[in-house]
Amino acid sequence: MPVRVAILGSGNIGCDLLMKVIRSKHLECSFFIGRNSESDGLKFANKLGVHNDSLGIETIIKNINNIDLIFDATSAQAHLEHAKAVEPYGKPLINLTPAEIGTWCVPNINREAANRSKNVNMITCGGQVSLPIVHAIKASNNRIKYVEVVSSVSAKSAGPATRLNINEYLCTTEKALKFFSGSENVKVILNINPANPPVDMQTTIYTILENPNIYDLRYNVLSIMKNVREYMPGYRLVMEPTILDGKVVTIVKATGAGDYLPPYAGNLDIITSAAVNIAEKKFM
Numbered sequence: 001m002p003v004r005v006a007i008l009g010s011g012n013i014g015c016d017l018l019m020k021v022i023r024s025k026h027l028e029c030s031f032f033i034g035r036n037s038e039s040d041g042l043k044f045a046n047k048l049g050v051h052n053d054s055l056g057i058e059t060i061i062k063n064i065n066n067i068d069l070i071f072d073a074t075s076a077q078a079h080l081e082h083a084k085a086v087e088p089y090g091k092p093l094i095n096l097t098p099a100e101i102g103t104w105c106v107p108n109i110n111r112e113a114a115n116r117s118k119n120v121n122m123i124t125c126g127g128q129v130s131l132p133i134v135h136a137i138k139a140s141n142n143r144i145k146y147v148e149v150v151s152s153v154s155a156k157s158a159g160p161a162t163r164l165n166i167n168e169y170l171c172t173t174e175k176a177l178k179f180f181s182g183s184e185n186v187k188v189i190l191n192i193n194p195a196n197p198p199v200d201m202q203t204t205i206y207t208i209l210e211n212p213n214i215y216d217l218r219y220n221v222l223s224i225m226k227n228v229r230e231y232m233p234g235y236r237l238v239m240e241p242t243i244l245d246g247k248v249v250t251i252v253k254a255t256g257a258g259d260y261l262p263p264y265a266g267n268l269d270i271i272t273s274a275a276v277n278i279a280e281k282k283f284m
Contacts, residue, residue, distance in 0.1 A: 138182065
């Protein structure tokens with residue numbers, strides 16, 4: 001029997017999630033919920049024949065016994081309210097906003113922690129792209145002294161919610177990088193690129209290590225790239241770990257599946273793909 005899910009948020013991320021849930025063999029979208037009855041997202045869900053409304057968290061609470069899992073694709077501020085509202089009911093909540101509450105999760109790093117948690121935090125798109133690389137690098141070296149992550153995304157893939165939450169994005173990504181890398185010296189930069197035609201999401205990871213073994217680094221990075229591609233096929237290496245001016249530099253690109261938005265919106269695809277992967281495995 002499919003897992004009955006509800007999607008909160010009818011923006012770009014919510015719509016991309018909806019497409020992936022529809023395609024999933026294990027999930028079924030029971031409710032697609034927004035706040036604006038005239039939103040493009042709710043009209044899109046209506047065309048697909050998915051039950052939808054604009055009453056927000058009220059619909060979740062009213063139908064809580066018909067829901068197994070909730071995706072929150074709204075905003076960092078709204079998630080605080082939503083998490084508090086659903087907590088008494090014990091339903092798993094997967095948070096795709098940059099709100100800091102919940103258990104940070106990257107599928108190929110700490111899936112077990114997500115399976116134990118009722119509130120799973122998917123961090124940010126930058127976190128989902130960079131943390132597998134950082135994890136692979138850490139596995140090759142006993143200490144990371146510095147991490148810098150620079151992501152560039154297309155302006156067309158950065159919707160209103162993304163722009164509204166940029167401060168939360170930077171803060172949450174930095175904290176997650178500190179947590180997973182073990183380094184207190186972390187920097188995160190997000191560039192919103194207005195180029196036309198739009199560019200794919202590209203992320204450069206700079207690390208400073210003690211006595212790096214470049215062969216071990218490359219082997220571990222290539223191994224984890226294969227793991228990520230199991231749920232996000234458009235995740236690929238642009239530059240393998242290379243020592244430049246005392247830093248190990250790695251560049252990755254995320255190209256989306258084109259489920260709702262064009263493939264250049266890999267910044268959305270990486271977090272929705274990871275969230276659906278966690279949801280599927282959580283009930284298996």
